[in-house]
Amino acid sequence: MSGRRDLVLAIDQGTTGTRAFVMDRTGTLLGSAYREFRQFFPRPGQVEHDPEEIWTSVLGTVEECLQAAGRPFERLAAVGITNQRETTVVWDRSTGRALAPAIVWQDRRTSERCAELKRLGHEEEIRRRTGLVLDPYFSATKLEWLLDRHPDWRDRARAGEIAFGTIDSWVVFRLTGGEVHATDHTNASRTMLYSLDDGDWDPWLCELFGVPRAMLPEIRPSAGDFGRTRSDLIGAEVPIAGVAGDQQAALYGQGCWDEGEAKNTYGTGAFLLLNAGKTRGADVPGVLTTAACDRRGGRAFAYEGAVLVAGAAIQWLRDGLGLLEDAAESEAMARSVESSGGVYFVPALTGLGTPWWEPDVRGTIVGLSRGTGREHLVRAAVEAMAYSTGDVLSAMTRETDARLRSLRADGGAARNDWLMQFQADVLGVPVRRPAATELTALGAAGLAGLHTSVWSEPEEFLAARGEEAVFEPATDKSDSVNDGVQGWRRAVETAIHWARIGDLEEA
Numbered sequence: 029m030s031g032r033r034d035l036v037l038a039i040d041q042g043t044t045g046t047r048a049f050v051m052d053r054t055g056t057l058l059g060s061a062y063r064e065f066r067q068f069f070p071r072p073g074q075v076e077h078d079p080e081e082i083w084t085s086v087l088g089t090v091e092e093c094l095q096a097a098g099r100p101f102e103r104l105a106a107v108g109i110t111n112q113r114e115t116t117v118v119w120d121r122s123t124g125r126a127l128a129p130a131i132v133w134q135d136r137r138t139s140e141r142c143a144e145l146k147r148l149g150h151e152e153e154i155r156r157r158t159g160l161v162l163d164p165y166f167s168a169t170k171l172e173w174l175l176d177r178h179p180d181w182r183d184r185a186r187a188g189e190i191a192f193g194t195i196d197s198w199v200v201f202r203l204t205g206g207e208v209h210a211t212d213h214t215n216a217s218r219t220m221l222y223s224l225d226d227g228d229w230d231p232w233l234c235e236l237f238g239v240p241r242a243m244l245p246e247i248r249p250s251a252g253d254f255g256r257t258r259s260d261l262i263g264a265e266v267p268i269a270g271v272a273g274d275q276q277a278a279l280y281g282q283g284c285w286d287e288g289e290a291k292n293t294y295g296t297g298a299f300l301l302l303n304a305g306k307t308r309g310a311d312v313p314g315v316l317t318t319a320a321c322d323r324r325g326g327r328a329f330a331y332e333g334a335v336l337v338a339g340a341a342i343q344w345l346r347d348g349l350g351l352l353e354d355a356a357e358s359e360a361m362a363r364s365v366e367s368s369g370g371v372y373f374v375p376a377l378t379g380l381g382t383p384w385w386e387p388d389v390r391g392t393i394v395g396l397s398r399g400t401g402r403e404h405l406v407r408a409a410v411e412a413m414a415y416s417t418g419d420v421l422s423a424m425t426r427e428t429d430a431r432l433r434s435l436r437a438d439g440g441a442a443r444n445d446w447l448m449q450f451q452a453d454v455l456g457v458p459v460r461r462p463a464a465t466e467l468t469a470l471g472a473a474g475l476a477g478l479h480t481s482v483w484s485e486p487e488e489f490l491a492a493r494g495e496e497a498v499f500e501p502a503t504d505k506s507d508s509v510n511d512g513v514q515g516w517r518r519a520v521e522t523a524i525h526w527a528r529i530g531d532l533e534e535a
């Protein structure tokens with residue numbers, strides 16, 4: 029192997045921390061590192077990061093993981109970057125310094141502006157152009173907020189002095205010593221300034237939000253050329269060859285690059301993406317349409333949805349009610365009973381996400397009887413993860429040409445075998461769970477390594493995913509599963525009804 033560049037460095041710049049790892053072409057991890065950084069909450073609803081601290085955490089984790097790998101600088105073939113999406117950074121091009129704190133995707137400071145845009149009747153047009161719902165989540169209103177508060181920034185931006193970027197662009201700009209100001213389609217599609225149909229910045233949206241085009245990064249394919257790292261920064265001059273937003277990188281890392289393949293990350297909440305192929309399909313109410321990657325990192329489309337409370341329901345039964353000591357016990361408890369005994373738990377502790385988007389709905393337990401024990405309640409909470417995932421996927425496939433062929437699972441709660449089997453039964457398609465846990469970083473590594481010929485076909489890097497456990501849908505339980513799904517739907521309607529009659533009484 030001597031003289032061969034065969035290693036990929038992946039940087040996963042997440043919301044609470046930055047992770048970096050080096051892997052070889054067999055998928056073996058040679059070194060990894062992780063660092064947290066500070067979260068700032070200047071006012072209720074506001075969340076900020078310090079872009080300089082993010083940059084320091086990137087440099088620090090890269091140095092540490094290369095150190096752990098024995099400083100293999102001459103073997104580095106490519107760098108791949110994946111990142112928290114939508115978070116908004118503005119910087120001075122000549123000094124490379126950030127001009128304001130980064131406004132994080134969770135930040136709600138532009139809620140009022142979004143409500144105003146709705147009143148002005150822009151919601152539908154924005155949806156048509158971007159595939160997104162009008163919400164503070166996305167970058168455009170955050171950037172507009174910053175520009176409105178700094179009267180000279182728009183002129184300076186037009187003069188090419190000031191740049192905007194999501195975290196990927198910020199890291200690329202810094203890693204290349206200010207040479208490259210670029211982003212990829214997946215990140216661009218989360219800014220609310222990007223036309224999904226054209227695959228480029230949308231002049232109408234730039235006008236609406238008062239964003240000078242000159243401050244926007246160039247949009248490149250996710251497996252593409254993003255310049256070279258400066259050797260004085262990371263010890264080697266290496267092409268940055270893969271960039272994708274975290275959820276899309278996870279979709280890619282899971283190998284879901286063909287139409288009909290979906291991934292679900294079962295964590296605190298659950299994040300689901302379904303690859304919808306190379307052409308944009310119909311929009312689905314309550315579901316985002318977004319850019320994703322095809323098998324070689326070219327542009328594809330995906331539907332995206334979120335279940336707001338998934339594993340957090342188990343956490344609540346553990347910490348709030350003390351029904352179990354450890355989340356992992358939920359598996360044995362779910363198995364220990366024949367069924368949930370008619371109990372349904374809609375864990376809408378923070379409202380309902382896709383496809384309902386009902387922020388005022390609260391957690392609801394129905395069907396209790398004298399025979400209900402804690403095992404039934406725990407089982408109902410585990411079942412709820414599978415049912416709500418089913419709801420998201422059926423919303424995506426019901427009124428579109430999209431189909432679901434298989435689901436790939438990751439995240440903490442995906443370790444629960446009983447859940448995985450039940451999920452397969454509910455969906456009627458196989459559920460596959462890889463051995464690897466860092467699917468996001470793996471996706472970024474895959475994109476970068478594919479573009480630099482570390483791998484010639486994407487299948488080759490999937491070795492890094494490790495062996496998959498496959499849960500095939502049962503053929504003989506369909507009646508009880510259908511009854512369960514019906515019961516769940518009634519329970520969700522009950523929860524929504526309870527919130528709505530509250531509204532009626534107030535009116």
Ligand code: ADP
Pocket residue numbers: 294295296297338339340341342343355356357358359439440441442443444
């Ligand atoms: P996040 O990245 O969102 O913090 P993780 O992917 O680490 O979350 O997953 C942790 C969540 O998964 C917790 O909410 C926990 O309750 C749940 N969880 C962990 N293990 C299990 C299990 N074996 N069965 C069910 N839920 C689990």
